[in-house]
Amino acid sequence: MSAEKPESSRGARKRSNAISIGEASPSGRSEKHGPDAPEPLGKKEKGQRPPRSVSTGDMPETLQKRYFSSTSKWSGEPAYFTTAQAKEPAFRDQGRRLVTSSDSEEVVRDLVAIARHRGWTNVHLTGSEAFRRAAWLEANRQGLDVRGYRPNERDLQELDRLKLGNDRNSIAPAAVPSVTRESGRDQSQAHERSARSRAAASVGRNERAAQSQLRVIEAVVRTALFDNPEAISRVMKVATTTLQNHVDRGDQIRPALLREGRDRKGLDVAPNRNESSRVHPPVQRSRSR
Template identity: 35%
Template structure:
């Protein structure tokens, strides 16, 4: 079973934290109990049989590849002041940790990002190298939707169904003359003009 675990631990910093030392919003979101294995289990519901993740103080473990659990594990790492983390486990788990950690400013060891991973974090990198904060065009929005769907939906037929619906919806919006410029950008542009 240990080889099936996904693990997030502080890199280089071997001091332990008290299990259960988590941000307040996570304390309110989960039920905790020490049953079912080592460490403190965090359960999504009062009747949940399996812990979403377990807190061992010096490391966090889960048997899931769930992006919501990854988000919460990284919130705990930041809460505990872990600036660099080591990650082990399933490739998709390690990838999700790396992607989310980039936005959080955490260094990750244990996953070698692909060029596509780097482009997902910084889409402008593959184009001009400059960082522009322009509104997302339709193709960029569709690529984001595709990335999310493919990372979270396992069944290929279900992926295709969802993506076809997204493409149809986007095409309908564009045909009706919808603007993809966020309201904040429109308001800013209107104030300048």
């Protein structure tokens, strides 16, 4: 008599976690629950359903770059690994089925993305309850018609929150915070104050330079016209008005450099104005008898 096979034979072996391509229900309605259940992807308008692919390796380019792949020598099925050193694959691609031994939400999310990429508007779930629940939530969130899991009330509540989170993920013009506006206003005012300060400093330098020019002009005029006070007054009035006009226009005026002796124009500027205005009497010559 032959020995009986253990219960862990192929018939009693645990079913793998898998997402398979499914068929539309006869009524054309999804198993999604609630009045706000989204319409299945590709069934909104007749004739716009995307092509359904069952080719192994057909997946989004981003996932192809994320996983490391190898092909089985016996079955020819590609397997995808999370790292180059991983022993167990994250999932296997059987064309019409995507099989995994993991309950990871990240892997589930990638499998649903592959199914959507292949145009699977209807999917069938098998495997552990944790896997089927995660796949049901993700597939419903992405608008697929799902069979193989019956959700409870809390599952439906979580799905509603996931959909609400999707609605909130949008791009809109960002409002400028009041702090930023205040900061910009403060910077503008600071620049304006700095500009006014520089302008005032420039005017002050011009005025000081004009005063130094007037002092030199006065020294030269008094030396030349020491005996004509009225002429000195007229010349100084004209010089003062001219320099003031230059200051008002913002012209740059160089300060005068007072030097003893002969200046660059050949004018003799005496170091002492009182001595320069003194009249020396002629030298008296005595006659010899």
